[in-house]
Amino acid sequence: MEKEEVKQKIYALVEKSMGKKKLKSSDIQKTVSAEAGISRDEVKDALKDLIDDGKLIYTYFGGSFVEIPPKE
Amino acid sequence: MALPQRRTDIGPPHYKDFLPPVMLKNYGDWKHHEILNPGLMVHVANSGDKVWSIRVATPRLLSTDTIREFADLAEKYCGGYLRWTTRNNVEFLVSEEKNIEPLWKELVEKNHMMGGIGNRISNIVHTQGWIHCHSAATDASGIVKALMDDLADYFTTRETPNKVKLAVACCTNMCGAVHCSDIAIVAIHRKIPKIDHDKVKNMCEVPSTIASCPTGAISPDPARKSIKVNDEKCMYCGNCFTVCPPMDIADPEFDGVAIVAGGKVSNLRSNPKFSKLVIPYIKNNPPRWPEVTEAVRLILDAYIAGAKKHERVGEWIERIGWEKFFKVTDLPFTFQHIDDFTIARETFRTAATFKW
Amino acid sequence: MPRKYETPLLDELEKGPFPSFVTEIKKAAARNDMAADELGQLEKSYRERRGYWKHGGIVGVRGYGGGVIGRYSSLPEEFPSVANFHTIRINSVSGFFYTSKILKEMCDLWDKYGSGLTNMHGSTGDLILLGTSTENLEPIFAEFSSRGWDLGGSGSALRTPSCCIGPARCEWSNIDTLDINYNLTQEWQDEMHRPAFPYKFKFKTAGCAVDCIASIARADCSIIGTWKGTIAVNQDEVATYAKNGMNIKEEIVDMCPSGCMSYDGKELKINDEDCIRCMHCIAKMTKALKATGEKGATILIGSKAPFVIGSTLSWVIIPFIKMEPPYDEFKDLIRKMWEFWDEHGKNRERIGELIIRKGMREFLEFIGVEPQPQQIKEPRRDPFFFWTEADLQK
Numbered sequence: 001m002e003k004e005e006v007k008q009k010i011y012a013l014v015e016k017s018m019g020k021k022k023l024k025s026s027d028i029q030k031t032v033s034a035e036a037g038i039s040r041d042e043v044k045d046a047l048k049d050l051i052d053d054g055k056l057i058y059t060y061f062g063g064s065f066v067e068i069p070p071k072e
Numbered sequence: 073m074a075l076p077q078r079r080t081d082i083g084p085p086h087y088k089d090f091l092p093p094v095m096l097k098n099y100g101d102w103k104h105h106e107i108l109n110p111g112l113m114v115h116v117a118n119s120g121d122k123v124w125s126i127r128v129a130t131p132r133l134l135s136t137d138t139i140r141e142f143a144d145l146a147e148k149y150c151g152g153y154l155r156w157t158t159r160n161n162v163e164f165l166v167s168e169e170k171n172i173e174p175l176w177k178e179l180v181e182k183n184h185m186m187g188g189i190g191n192r193i194s195n196i197v198h199t200q201g202w203i204h205c206h207s208a209a210t211d212a213s214g215i216v217k218a219l220m221d222d223l224a225d226y227f228t229t230r231e232t233p234n235k236v237k238l239a240v241a242c243c244t245n246m247c248g249a250v251h252c253s254d255i256a257i258v259a260i261h262r263k264i265p266k267i268d269h270d271k272v273k274n275m276c277e278v279p280s281t282i283a284s285c286p287t288g289a290i291s292p293d294p295a296r297k298s299i300k301v302n303d304e305k306c307m308y309c310g311n312c313f314t315v316c317p318p319m320d321i322a323d324p325e326f327d328g329v330a331i332v333a334g335g336k337v338s339n340l341r342s343n344p345k346f347s348k349l350v351i352p353y354i355k356n357n358p359p360r361w362p363e364v365t366e367a368v369r370l371i372l373d374a375y376i377a378g379a380k381k382h383e384r385v386g387e388w389i390e391r392i393g394w395e396k397f398f399k400v401t402d403l404p405f406t407f408q409h410i411d412d413f414t415i416a417r418e419t420f421r422t423a424a425t426f427k428w
Numbered sequence: 429m430p431r432k433y434e435t436p437l438l439d440e441l442e443k444g445p446f447p448s449f450v451t452e453i454k455k456a457a458a459r460n461d462m463a464a465d466e467l468g469q470l471e472k473s474y475r476e477r478r479g480y481w482k483h484g485g486i487v488g489v490r491g492y493g494g495g496v497i498g499r500y501s502s503l504p505e506e507f508p509s510v511a512n513f514h515t516i517r518i519n520s521v522s523g524f525f526y527t528s529k530i531l532k533e534m535c536d537l538w539d540k541y542g543s544g545l546t547n548m549h550g551s552t553g554d555l556i557l558l559g560t561s562t563e564n565l566e567p568i569f570a571e572f573s574s575r576g577w578d579l580g581g582s583g584s585a586l587r588t589p590s591c592c593i594g595p596a597r598c599e600w601s602n603i604d605t606l607d608i609n610y611n612l613t614q615e616w617q618d619e620m621h622r623p624a625f626p627y628k629f630k631f632k633t634a635g636c637a638v639d640c641i642a643s644i645a646r647a648d649c650s651i652i653g654t655w656k657g658t659i660a661v662n663q664d665e666v667a668t669y670a671k672n673g674m675n676i677k678e679e680i681v682d683m684c685p686s687g688c689m690s691y692d693g694k695e696l697k698i699n700d701e702d703c704i705r706c707m708h709c710i711a712k713m714t715k716a717l718k719a720t721g722e723k724g725a726t727i728l729i730g731s732k733a734p735f736v737i738g739s740t741l742s743w744v745i746i747p748f749i750k751m752e753p754p755y756d757e758f759k760d761l762i763r764k765m766w767e768f769w770d771e772h773g774k775n776r777e778r779i780g781e782l783i784i785r786k787g788m789r790e791f792l793e794f795i796g797v798e799p800q801p802q803q804i805k806e807p808r809r810d811p812f813f814f815w816t817e818a819d820l821q822k
């Protein structure tokens with residue numbers, strides 16, 4: 001699977017769970033790798049790109065989560 | 073001015089770039105060491121080389137001014153080499169014997185306090201407190217300062233039967249090894265958190281807030297789309313506040329500190345042990361917490377009077393028994409001392425042998 | 429000019445012989461707005477007996493999920509310069525060694541971009557830069573990283589590993605604590621900077637059972653140096669200790685926890701087979717006694733502060749493992765442990781808590797370690813235990 005496609009899947013997953021459940025990096029890795037049938041390292045790599053580009057960010061609320069940055 | 077190019081995942085610099093040449097040369101090849109005075113020790117290598125360490129107290133919180141002063145002294149007398157200890161002391165690493173005396177003299181002139189090596193009280197491991205922490209129930213630095221002023225002689229000169237490691241934690245999260253110290257102070261709350269229900273909706277995740285509670289005191293409050301706290305179960309630990317900030321648990325009137333004693337981390341002689349509760353509550357009394365320094369003095373004096381040479385506080389208490397500890401210190405024994413948390417039954421006396 | 433506050437309560441803490449943190453804050457406050465407002469807010473805390481900091485949120489440097497701890501004053505109008513006042517964790521050097529040159533360079537940068545206040549060091553062992561604004565985070569990271577420094581860990585990630593001074597200056601170290609610490613830190617940069625664990629994970633490496641880094645109380649993985657072999661005795665040095673006033677029977681022999689020593693006034697004998705390597709005799713008679721033979725480490729897992737189920741000390745998982753670069757056997761073992769934790773751990777559940785919840789058997793089988801009596805104090809007391817189908821076939 002193309003990395004771009006993995007990135008889209010990750011973003012969609014985070015978007016869908018916003019306001020319902022905060023996702024940890026490992027939740028994303030587990031869910032997307034299972035759904036797309038790819039390795040966790042591939043998901044991890046795509047997630048790293050999304051974070052480096054600022055499309056997603058890490059947040060901390062007593063634990064570390066991955067979320068969409070707030071619009072300011 | 074343009075910023076330099078950032079780099080990621082490079083990790084810390086290599087330690088070998090920071091070791092004085094004598095330590096690099098004799099790395100892993102040390103023969104023995106000797107404590108020359110409470111603030112000075114010498115390590116001797118198999119090659120015959122020596123390195124002297126002068127230990128200086130710091131308050132842990134340091135301004136860049138003071139760090140520069142330390143750096144200047146290291147440059148003048150130690151080829152620029154110095155280190156910090158895990159208990160917030162600075163060690164000047166002297167390679168040339170002739171530099172010891174002038175460095176010591178200059179440290180004295182600049183009002184620094186040397187000591188902490190050997191069987192005495194070293195610096196106090198502590199946490200952030202009101203200076204910078206969201207969950208602090210007291211100010212760690214203030215208590216440390218008051219305690220160390222009171223116990224200064226035990227850092228610079230006087231001996232104790234063995235090392236006495238003190239620690240202060242500003243809440244029950246206990247950053248630092250407060251739970252295994254000879255004598256430690258841990259700040260506690262005594263009232264349940266006050267919930268700002270409007271904010272809970274946006275800021276908190278209900279399942280993780282419920283899971284954060286060690287006693288199962290938190291449950292959903294569907295009517296308010298919030299949570300509620302069962303005041304009969306809550307032990308005021310404050311873990312929920314860290315997960316869910318709108319559960320404010322700070323309470324100026326009822327917050328304060330507990331004192332625990334008898335812990336150790338080393339395996340020397342007896343196994344590592346936890347500190348146990350000796351005083352359940354002392355009111356916060358800033359700026360100098362006199363009741364806290366008095367209580368620590370009381371425990372320390374009893375230990376010095378009763379312990380055999382090389383016994384740590386916990387070893388002394390275990391030898392004489394906790395019932396005798398409460399007798400010799402005359403500290404009141406209360407319901408709070410009897411465990412009703414996760415390991416209660418391990419702590420009950422299952423023998424008919426005890427002292428009157 | 430920074431704002432000036434009356435601080436009658438904090439002034440009391442400038443009195444007395446021990447160095448004063450108030451004096452430190454005041455030094456920085458004389459020239460730095462943030463330090464000045466920190467001082468003002470702290471005086472208010474002393475007056476009102478409560479803290480005024482808020483935590484959490486979304487601050488950090490791009491790409492990283494840790495190393496910056498979001499901190500906000502809850503009184504931003506009263507103390508505007510600390511409205512946001514975040515902590516930066518700089519990954520310290522193994523053994524907390526510095527040179528004057530590097531310290532001065534750091535001080536210059538920190539005065540330029542932050543409060544001028546530090547903690548040397550935080551409880552986990554980071555060099556703490558105590559307080560700066562959100563907009564200064566990226567510049568600070570660029571300045572420090574371009575000079576060879578990186579951020580430490582925070583959040584649900586590997587935290588900055590730390591170690592005792594080890595072979596750099598100590599004659600007791602059985603392992604190269606500084607190298608192990610450096611090597612593990614470099615190996616797991618991603619685990620440190622991009623939080624993907626259920627919760628925090630700490631390594632602490634001690635060269636011997638004296639455990640000057642408190643690894644057994646403060647690390648999810650405690651690496652404690654030890655040996656398989658004898659304690660070599662230099663009888664001449666023993667005689668010198670006796671001559672200098674040491675009561676060898678009372679102070680050494682009688683205090684040996686395994687009763688493996690004897691002394692007849694001339695010769696100190698050790699029954700090495702019964703020695704449990706507690707270090708008491710070696711620590712008290714360092715010139716006379718030396719551990720010899722095969723060196724390695726005991727790996728213990730699980731210590732932590734009281735949240736949530738009560739404090740734990742680490743317990744033995746691997747009684748003995750060689751610790752030589754590149755530490756592959758050790759690293760493989762840790763990766764298996766993390767896999768177990770990743771699979772079963774809940775949010776904010778430390779690995780030790782998980783092992784207690786799931787049972788040692790499931791953990792040991794997963795990581796491929798055999799049950800050994802060294803892992804426990806005593807066998808179970810009660811007759812309730814599991815039998816798997818495979819057990820029944822044995």
